Amino acid sequence: MTISIKEKIEAANAEAFNRINAAEPVLVDIVPAGDVVPGLEDRMVLHAGPPVDWKHMSGAQQGAVMAMAMFEGWADSHGQAGQLLDRGEIKLDSNHHHHAVGPMAGTITRSLPVYVVENRTFGNRAYCRLVEDRQQFGDYSQDAIAELYNWRDAWAPALALGVRHMEGLALKPIIAKALQMGDELHNRPNAASAIFAGAMAAPMIGAGVGKDDLTSTLNYMTGHDLLFLGLSMACAKSAADAACGIEYSTVVTAMARNGKEFGIQVSGLDGQWFTAPAPEVDGLYLPGYGEGDAGLDMGDSAITETVGWGGFILAGAPSILNLVGGTPEEALAYSREMREITVGLSPDYLIPALGFQGTAVGIDIRKVVQTGILPIIDTAMAHKDPGHPIIGAGLVRAPMECFHQALRSFAARYATE
Template sequence: MSDPTRATLDALNGTDVHLRHVCRARDATDRVGPRHFLHAGPPIALADIPGPMRGGIIAGLLLEKEAGSVAEAEAIIDHGEVSISPCHDAGAVGAMAGIVTPNTPVVVAETAGGLRTFSPLNEGIGGAMRYGSYDEGTLARLRWLGDVLAPALDEAVEHSDPIDLVALVAEGLRRGDDCHNRLVATTATLLVTLTPGLLRSRLDREDLAEVVAFVAGNGHFALPFAISAAKAVTLAASGVEGSPVVTAMAGNGREFGIRVSGLGDRWFTVAAPVGDPVLVEGATLDDVTPTMGDSMIAETAGFGALAMTAAPAIMSFVGGDMALAQEITRRMRTLCAGTSRRLLIPAEDFLGTPLGIDVHRVRALGVEPVINNGLAHREPGRGRVGAGITSIPIEPFVAASEALTEETERRR
């Protein structure tokens, strides 16, 4: 193993990440502002955004009171009066459409070295801004998340012992989650961890009951905590000269892109795939937006599809059986440079998950890496249509491998 690869794996294996705050995005970054929002995936022009991203921006304009109606929000978009930039450029990750506005409530994580990352609080799997919904129910929930839930959680964090987010993911894997599309046990662990702090907070009894009920009833609630940690770990592993390890994978509904440690912030992209989804009743493949979101940062940090054998129950959600789960994890072991020392799979005798997707290995083997992901309707406002297992075309991995080889040769 080359020294750059080893250095990257050491960062992935050794970076500690703790929960710092739950707050509004404007208090976590200066990369959002009036009519400037963040989005998931590689850079995309406003004119090219897919339906769910358009719906998310409509919701954002309404949330921020930049528009008084859906029609007004659409006119603002159509006149090019909104600017957008990738979450990844702000040290953030957003699930699905990934729209982040100044008042979006976010989870903030921090490494021991001071790297800070954030991700929007999870709204549940029904109508949600991340799926492109903008109805009054979605907006009311977003306001409640910002006005009640976020301050309550932030106060609970303040009253709690330091919360190790990598340890939270590791415990989730031990309890049957993959920590990307299944987080039932991880959410329960998080709620138990935060409850003493919630009880010490200034919340009145009714608000406390509502907060606990919301978290307990949302099996995906822990997702932003997990992927904020993943973003922090992969940021710490970025910028290692000559390293072929992937540090980001993300889609914007048009393109799917990767970043590689040794190539900095450069994106290598391909047309976003659709995969093999399990669709909600009544939906068809024609309804599906191609792969979108930043939550595939989970796979770059050693969980999600790389830990499918830890989460048998996820197969009913994304499709397939345990034989497929085992095949996917085996496949990813061949494409990864190492093994996690912290993320262990009980069903594999506590073997660590595959860690560090290596673009040189992908290129040499010609094997497509795999993620699992949620899916949104192509049209704004239509919401979630399913979830699935998606193989990522090898072209961006091959292009990154070739670029890294050329750069290494130039330095000699």
């Protein structure tokens, strides 16, 4: 009996859906990226979004890359860093080519410690850097870089000792609990951050972390609402990567932006990017900033929406609307709408506001194109120019052109029968 292409796609998408849901992410270490991230070379900066060269990079991402050159000691000033980059003496590559993700500009270099999350179901690992509100937005000031030094020299090593002491921390229970507490794990991971801080305190003491570093790290963790975003992104990446490369699958395995282009990847078209100009973010601005200041959509953090969190579950996180705008009614509508373009609902990650139904998982490019419903993402905003911290937050939709391109390529590859 001949199996039709439609049946093959349905079977492949069910497999992708099941793999994403089956992910068991465990935080196994926090170590310098150069020790663990495959292919991360010396004098290389990984960045968010699809690949982009220095000349075409957005202002904020350029600022963040220059900051990393200063952080690594390759340059003493952003001007000197810019000269190195102009001469092509620093390599650039997309985080996603290295099983990594990073918030906003997303910059990762060898010395920067990253969260190492292992998907115990499939054995694959994913990596994400810390989350902060300055350098990752393109701020190259000494104060911005100082936070990276604190992360490298005190906070990450202290946390790593705690993680090793407990032989890894299972993150799925933390995520499931946080979703019951009003998180959406993208711009509202407050509950998960608090649970994580609580889970790490005793192991750090048990591991013998010195008093000064312990106090500093506990202060860092308890005062950082977005702390868990770095972990939720690594969890999402570890789940999405497990669903890559399934022949005939039309499920999206990555959505990422570099401030110039928005790109998606699709399971059955493994490794290819489908890109369109990054959209403007519709949002609210911090004091001192306005619409004319904003750069375009940026960051790998849409990996959370890729697996059904973030904007997809705004209905369960109404408090975030103070940050990104909108009403609770609109948030409910967004979350219901996302069910129209996905394979199914998560059996584990449940949303009280939706009658304890699961999050919408497995974005199907066919359904996006057919319905015209575009994935919704909540996001922070960076300045259009280098040298600034966070300027606001808002909502954005993925561009339809990415899905049209992907569907054309899918048809060219598979619909030849």
